[in-house]
Structure formats: C-alpha cells, structure tokens
Amino acid sequence: MRDSTKIIRSGLTPAVPGTPLHSGPVFAAPYHTPGDPANAAYSYARSHNPTWTELERAIAEMESGPGYSANTLVFASGMAATTAVFGAILRPGDAVVLPSNAYFAARVLAQEYFAKMGIELRTAPTARNAQAELLGGAKLLWLETPSNPTMEICDIAALCEAARREGVLVAVDNTTATALGQRPLAMGADFSVASDAKSMTGHSDILLGHVATRDLELLTKIDQWRTLTGGILGPMEAWLALRSIATLPLRLERSCENAQHIAEFLTTRKEVESVLYPGLPTHPGHAIAAKQMQYFGAVLSFTLHDRLAAEKFLANAKLLTEATSFGGITTTAERRARWGGDAIPEGFIRMSAGCEAIEDLLEDMAQSLDQIQ
Known part of the structure; x- marks a missing residue:
C-alpha cells in the first residue's frame, strides 16, 4: 500500500x-x-x-x-x-x-x-x-x-x-x-x-x-x-x-509544488540577491536532497537587499501572512533576522509555501517586488 x-x-x-x-x-x-x-x-x-x-x-x-x-x-x-x-x-x-x-x-x-x-x-x-x-x-x-x-x-x-x-x-x-x-x-x-x-x-x-x-x-x-x-x-x-x-499527503504535495515554483520565480527577479531551496538544481545540497528526500519541503529562504526592502516587500504583499513558524496551509513569510540568533543578512526572508493557487501567489509577489525597486 x-x-x-x-x-x-x-x-x-x-x-x-x-x-x-x-x-x-x-x-x-x-x-x-x-x-x-x-x-x-x-x-x-x-x-x-x-x-x-x-x-x-x-x-x-x-x-x-x-x-x-x-x-x-x-x-x-x-x-x-x-x-x-x-x-x-x-x-x-x-x-x-x-x-x-x-x-x-x-x-x-x-x-x-x-x-x-x-x-x-x-x-x-x-x-x-x-x-x-x-x-x-x-x-x-x-x-x-x-x-x-x-x-x-x-x-x-x-x-x-x-x-x-x-x-x-x-x-x-x-x-x-x-x-x-x-x-x-x-x-x-x-x-x-x-x-x-x-x-x-x-x-x-x-x-x-x-x-x-x-x-x-x-x-x-x-x-x-x-x-x-x-x-x-x-x-x-x-x-x-x-x-x-489524514490530509498531509494532499497538503505536502501542494505546498512543496508551490515552494518549487516560488523558488524558481524568485531566481528570475533582480531584487532578489539569493534563493535557498533544496529543490533548485543550483542549491549546493540539491543532489543529496534529491537522494534522501521524497519532497523538498514547503520552506524556502531568500535575501533582499536590506531590512527596508524586506519589510516593504512583506508590507505590500496581500497574500503573504507575516508570521513565524511554517508548514501551514496558508503561505507565511517573515524577516527572520528580527528574532536574532542566526547568522543571516537583515534582508533575509523565510517563507513557507501554503496551498493557495500558485498563480495568485506569484502575481502577488511580483507586484510587491515591483514596489521595492
């Protein structure tokens, strides 16, 4: 089975x-x-x-x-x-x-x-x-x-x-x-x-x-x-x-698929300095992840130029719930450096892809990124 x-x-x-x-x-x-x-x-x-x-x-x-x-x-x-x-x-x-x-x-x-x-x-x-x-x-x-x-x-x-x-x-x-x-x-x-x-x-x-x-x-x-x-x-x-x-197989498949699309989209944007997601072939650990993971996960991280850019991106996004934690059916994101404790840039954002329609998520992120140019 x-x-x-x-x-x-x-x-x-x-x-x-x-x-x-x-x-x-x-x-x-x-x-x-x-x-x-x-x-x-x-x-x-x-x-x-x-x-x-x-x-x-x-x-x-x-x-x-x-x-x-x-x-x-x-x-x-x-x-x-x-x-x-x-x-x-x-x-x-x-x-x-x-x-x-x-x-x-x-x-x-x-x-x-x-x-x-x-x-x-x-x-x-x-x-x-x-x-x-x-x-x-x-x-x-x-x-x-x-x-x-x-x-x-x-x-x-x-x-x-x-x-x-x-x-x-x-x-x-x-x-x-x-x-x-x-x-x-x-x-x-x-x-x-x-x-x-x-x-x-x-x-x-x-x-x-x-x-x-x-x-x-x-x-x-x-x-x-x-x-x-x-x-x-x-x-x-x-x-x-x-x-x-009981709904994990459905949720995980959708959220991981969305995370992959989001990661690929972010690599095309000039406002984004780096994207970290094991599902990307450019990720240093991609080959190992592909060997040991059935799904690459719902979580990805990316870096914008600075704290102001990250905060503006999150404020202007309509479909990104700004909250800590991850793995929910709703897409969430946060400027992770606000908590301290991790060696990451001020513009570092951790995102958890939810189960919304990917077209809506990408359109929303595009309009929000457009506003931080």
Missing part, C-alpha cells in the same frame, strides 16, 4: 456496523485500575492516553520503512521532544555534536542548560557534513536537514555511518521535511524528532512533537523521561493532530 493511502486511512476505526468512522478524544486523568496496575492498559494520564496511542500508531507507520518498524511517542511540543532526547541520553561528561546553524531554540537549550550541567557541546555547520569531524568520543550527534532557516543539507546516511563507527547515537530533527518527506530511521538514525505543529498537522492551530525510534531500549528511556517530566500532549490536541494528519 502506498504512503498516501496509509496516511489518509490511518485514523479509521474498525468497520463495526453502527460505529463512527473516527473515534473521538478520550478525556481522562485516572482510569479504572483494580488490582495489579500492570494488567490495565491505561492507569494515569501522565503516562498514557488512548488518543495518544492512535496518534502514535499513525506517526509510527509513517516513520517505518521496508524491513523495520518504528515506535513513536508524542509530546506537548517539538522542543519537549527535543529535550526528551537530550535529557534521556546525555549525562555530565558526555559530548553532543550539534549543527552551528540548527534551530535556534535547540541551540539555546544545549548552550544554556545542558552545557551548564556538564555536557560538552561541539558545533559545526550542517553543509558538507562538517559535523563528521567532531564525532570522536561523543555520545550524541544531532542533525537537522534541511536546516532552519538557511536550508543547508547534510547526508544523513553518510553521517549515520560515520557515527556508528564511533559508537555515537544519531538524532535527526526532521521538522521541515516531515516523516512523509524524509525517513531518517531508514537511513540509519536512532531517533527521528519533529515539531508536528508545522507541516505534519498543517493548520497552525496546535502545538505537538514526537520522537520515533526503532530501538525498544531507547524508546523506554524516552518514555520514562516523558512520564517523569510531564511534557505530555492533551487528548484534544492529539485528536486534532490525528484528524489533520
């Missing part, structure tokens, strides 16, 4: 006459648990919930591949999922290798908390597999490809092989690509981590994240971290996510 069919049907209930096609959220804190708690499927909501279970099964099916099955745990946010991997795996004296251009919040977490608790932090850029030089004696390699927001690409399989030789665990932040667009576990990663508030659920209305792994021992460690720290997802959010995931 093809991926899109599996995903679209992942939330269906068994075909029992008279029952609804989709189950609703289960709201409970305690559950009936007489006798030995080990005999009850559910006991207390900080540990498990039936709606989580359905969502975790759906995501695990996406994360699985030929010859292996993945297991998934959902969290209250992508950062909660990231923290779970760091917290469950790293101990004082361990070293973690992190992209120097990884998602800003992940870098702050590593620098301001784990490094101050005795974790050695090593950083190198995502591009050209630079992190491979820092693996000796490390405990965890953290990858992010495409990187956010600079869209750099690294070779997941090659870095996993290098890490395996050194006895290093590998986690991949797969937020930008999603599990439908890229399967890190199939390329040798120990963990696939994502913020599912973005393209995975795609409606810009919930926060959640997940960690997937093939290794049951690692799964147990992540599960214990979630239970003890309480970074859990509410049942309503889990149900909304399960409902939203």
Whole structure:
C-alpha cells in the first residue's frame, strides 16, 4: 500500500456496523485500575492516553520503512521532544555534536542548560557534513536537514555511518521535511524528532512533537523521561493532530509544488540577491536532497537587499501572512533576522509555501517586488 493511502486511512476505526468512522478524544486523568496496575492498559494520564496511542500508531507507520518498524511517542511540543532526547541520553561528561546553524531554540537549550550541567557541546555547520569531524568520543550527534532557516543539507546516511563507527547515537530533527518527506530511521538514525505543529498537522492551530525510534531500549528511556517530566500532549490536541494528519499527503504535495515554483520565480527577479531551496538544481545540497528526500519541503529562504526592502516587500504583499513558524496551509513569510540568533543578512526572508493557487501567489509577489525597486 502506498504512503498516501496509509496516511489518509490511518485514523479509521474498525468497520463495526453502527460505529463512527473516527473515534473521538478520550478525556481522562485516572482510569479504572483494580488490582495489579500492570494488567490495565491505561492507569494515569501522565503516562498514557488512548488518543495518544492512535496518534502514535499513525506517526509510527509513517516513520517505518521496508524491513523495520518504528515506535513513536508524542509530546506537548517539538522542543519537549527535543529535550526528551537530550535529557534521556546525555549525562555530565558526555559530548553532543550539534549543527552551528540548527534551530535556534535547540541551540539555546544545549548552550544554556545542558552545557551548564556538564555536557560538552561541539558545533559545526550542517553543509558538507562538517559535523563528521567532531564525532570522536561523543555520545550524541544531532542533525537537522534541511536546516532552519538557511536550508543547508547534510547526508544523513553518510553521517549515520560515520557515527556508528564511533559508537555515537544519531538524532535527526526532521521538522521541515516531515516523516512523509524524509525517513531518517531508514537511513540509519536512532531517533527521528519533529515539531508536528508545522507541516505534519498543517493548520497552525496546535502545538505537538514526537520522537520515533526503532530501538525498544531507547524508546523506554524516552518514555520514562516523558512520564517523569510531564511534557505530555492533551487528548484534544492529539485528536486534532490525528484528524489533520489524514490530509498531509494532499497538503505536502501542494505546498512543496508551490515552494518549487516560488523558488524558481524568485531566481528570475533582480531584487532578489539569493534563493535557498533544496529543490533548485543550483542549491549546493540539491543532489543529496534529491537522494534522501521524497519532497523538498514547503520552506524556502531568500535575501533582499536590506531590512527596508524586506519589510516593504512583506508590507505590500496581500497574500503573504507575516508570521513565524511554517508548514501551514496558508503561505507565511517573515524577516527572520528580527528574532536574532542566526547568522543571516537583515534582508533575509523565510517563507513557507501554503496551498493557495500558485498563480495568485506569484502575481502577488511580483507586484510587491515591483514596489521595492
């Protein structure tokens, strides 16, 4: 069965006459648990919930591949999922290798908390597999490809092989690509981590994240971290996510197609100094991305001359919603340097292509670019 069919049907209930096609959220804190708690499927909501279970099964099916099955745990946010991997795996004296251009919040977490608790932090850029030089004696390699927001690409399989030789665990932040667009576990990663508030659920209305792994021992460690720290997802959010995931194949195909068209259009405009999108043959990581990604993603970045040009472009665009985050059905864009933390020009714009008609988007961007000449 093809991926899109599996995903679209992942939330269906068994075909029992008279029952609804989709189950609703289960709201409970305690559950009936007489006798030995080990005999009850559910006991207390900080540990498990039936709606989580359905969502975790759906995501695990996406994360699985030929010859292996993945297991998934959902969290209250992508950062909660990231923290779970760091917290469950790293101990004082361990070293973690992190992209120097990884998602800003992940870098702050590593620098301001784990490094101050005795974790050695090593950083190198995502591009050209630079992190491979820092693996000796490390405990965890953290990858992010495409990187956010600079869209750099690294070779997941090659870095996993290098890490395996050194006895290093590998986690991949797969937020930008999603599990439908890229399967890190199939390329040798120990963990696939994502913020599912973005393209995975795609409606810009919930926060959640997940960690997937093939290794049951690692799964147990992540599960214990979630239970003890309480970074859990509410049942309503889990149900909304399960409902939203069913449309992922449709949304991702359209938004990635739009992103490709937008990137190609921007390369023709003299106001645009550079365009970063792995789907462009001119992108330095295009060949690797084409090998390891099923879709090139909904996110692209480009640079205008300066801050004023970027702000004018965003102000004059009628169909670009100025907002942070990405992966929604609505096209969004922002001048990313306004947040700080990334080594990018003042005129750098990160855009997330939505599902609108591409003709409307291109016409709108053209008129807005015309006004900054």
